[in-house]
Amino acid sequence: MAPFEFTITAAGPFDFGALLRFVQDWPATSALPSDGRALRFGFCPETDWLPIGVSVTAAPGGVAVTTTRPAGAGIRGEVARILSLDVDGSGFAALAAADPVLGDLQRAAPGLRPVCFWTPWEAACWAVIVQRSSMLIASRLKQRIAERYGAAIDVDGREHAVFPPPMTLVEAGGLGLPAQKEEWIRGLARAALDGVLTAEHLRSLPPEEALAELRSLPGVGPFSAGLILIRGAGAPDAFPGDEPRLFAILREMYGLPEDAPAAAYRKLADHWRPYRSWASFLFRASTYRPDHGEPR
Numbered sequence: 001m002a003p004f005e006f007t008i009t010a011a012g013p014f015d016f017g018a019l020l021r022f023v024q025d026w027p028a029t030s031a032l033p034s035d036g037r038a039l040r041f042g043f044c045p046e047t048d049w050l051p052i053g054v055s056v057t058a059a060p061g062g063v064a065v066t067t068t069r070p071a072g073a074g075i076r077g078e079v080a081r082i083l084s085l086d087v088d089g090s091g092f093a094a095l096a097a098a099d100p101v102l103g104d105l106q107r108a109a110p111g112l113r114p115v116c117f118w119t120p121w122e123a124a125c126w127a128v129i130v131q132r133s134s135m136l137i138a139s140r141l142k143q144r145i146a147e148r149y150g151a152a153i154d155v156d157g158r159e160h161a162v163f164p165p166p167m168t169l170v171e172a173g174g175l176g177l178p179a180q181k182e183e184w185i186r187g188l189a190r191a192a193l194d195g196v197l198t199a200e201h202l203r204s205l206p207p208e209e210a211l212a213e214l215r216s217l218p219g220v221g222p223f224s225a226g227l228i229l230i231r232g233a234g235a236p237d238a239f240p241g242d243e244p245r246l247f248a249i250l251r252e253m254y255g256l257p258e259d260a261p262a263a264a265y266r267k268l269a270d271h272w273r274p275y276r277s278w279a280s281f282l283f284r285a286s287t288y289r290p291d292h293g294e295p296r
Contacts, residue, residue, distance in 0.1 A: 004070045008080050009062040012089030015111025016058040019083065022115055022285055027135035028126060033158055042153040042160035043118035046198045047074035049165035053155035054079060068153060069252040081199055084113035084278070092275045101253050104281075105282040114281040116234045120199055121192040122163050123232025124217070127224035128184050129177065145175055166192035169212055185220030191217050199233040207238035230277045239269040239276040249283045270271070 021027045023039060032041060039056040052075065053068035065071075065079055080086040096103025117123035125145075130138035146161040149168050153160050166189035169175070175182050191197040197217065202210045207229065214225035226240025240246065247265055250256060256264060272279035 002068045003150055005064065005066050006071065006076055007059055007062060008076070008083070008085045010085050010089070011087075012091070013093060013111045014062065014085065014089065014113060015109075016056075016063055018109050018112035019115060020041075022109075022112060026115065026285075027139050029119065032160075038156070040155045040158060041162070042151070042155060042162040043122070044150075044162060044165040045075050045078045045201070046119050046121065046192070047072070047078060049167065051151040051153050051162045053153040053160065055074045056083070066156075068155065078119070078199070079195065082116045082118060082232060084116065084236070084250065086234065087113075089113060089275070089278070092278055095275065095279065096273055102272065102282065105286055107295050109282065109285070112282065112285065114231065114234070114278055117232045120162070120197050120202060120228050120232030121166055121188070123170075123228045124192075124197055124220065124224070125163070125185055126187045128181050128188070128219045131219075131224075141176060145169075148266050166190070166197075181219065184201070186217030188220075197228075202229055202233040203235055206258050207235055210235065211238070211241065230280065235277055237274040237276050239266060239272075239280065241266075245287075246280055246284060249287060253283070 006231045013088050018032065020036065020039060023032065023063060032039070037057060040054070042051055042053045044051050052071070056063050056079070058064070062085065063083065067075070071079070077086060093106060096106050117126060126138065126142060129141050133141070142163065143161065146163045149164040150162040153162055170186055170189040170193065172186070173182060175185065175199055177185070187196060195201055196213065202214070205213065210229050210233070211225045214220050214228050215222060220228065222242035223240065226238070226243055229235050232241065241262060250265055250268060251258065254268065269271060269276045269279070
């Protein structure tokens with residue numbers, strides 16, 4: 001079957017080169033082969049949970065996308081969510097006028113938008129795998145699960161192991177994880193199949209409600225809930241209630257006291273509306289090392 005092609009246009013500043021550089025530094029995606037020109041990956045979109053290969057390259061005003069099978073509106077929307085091109089970012093740069101610290105980050109990485117996990121389901125599994133582990137080790141464990149249980153798909157002549165869909169792991173054992181984590185992943189698989197752990201559902205709720213619902217899922221605490229909503233579902237205007245690493249970055253950059261309450265961080269983030277997720281992403285992204293190691 002011939003490749004299926006479409007384009008996605010960015011509303012507001014967008015730099016595909018900045019996206020590629022982030023993907024190479026982010027431990028969750030650093031294993032992806034890259035030639036510096038294209039983002040290539042395989043995933044199981046929640047639209048139908050069937051594996052698909054995706055190749056993304058720069059195009060005037062956005063990106064050109066090639067997929068290994070026909071992509072309907074649902075899959076095109078999922079690719080746009082992954083790249084944060086489903087959000088009008090025209091007003092994001094204007095936040096710099098009121099927040100010089102954020103403005104410095106925007107100028108350091110102009111046009112960089114959040115890069116999301118391929119699905120909230122994958123984000124949730126990552127959140128479980130990475131608990132009490134380094135991101136580098138978690139990345140290897142997740143890759144092993146993909147190689148053992150997922151499909152292998154060819155994208156531009158390169159084979160990619162696709163992380164398995166929830167129906168594959170809902171009864172699976174032997175994932176190479178502690179028994180408790182494997183039980184949590186099976187519970188998350190059921191939530192995904194029930195339509196709870198999907199971008200469509202989570203983005204339909206106010207952020208606070210979505211975070212509360214996520215915290216009710218097995219193995220999901222406050223930090224994991226924020227990761228799933230922001231970096232899984234791609235919600236553009238959510239602020240995690242409890243993320244120690246982000247809070248530490250904000251304390252350093254804004255000179256907040258060590259004992260600053262959570263309300264102080266929320267008040268600071270209120271200045272970033274309606275892009276609280278995007279701003280938080282830039283602060284976190286500024287700490288990744290280019291050698292794929294742990295955050296600085």
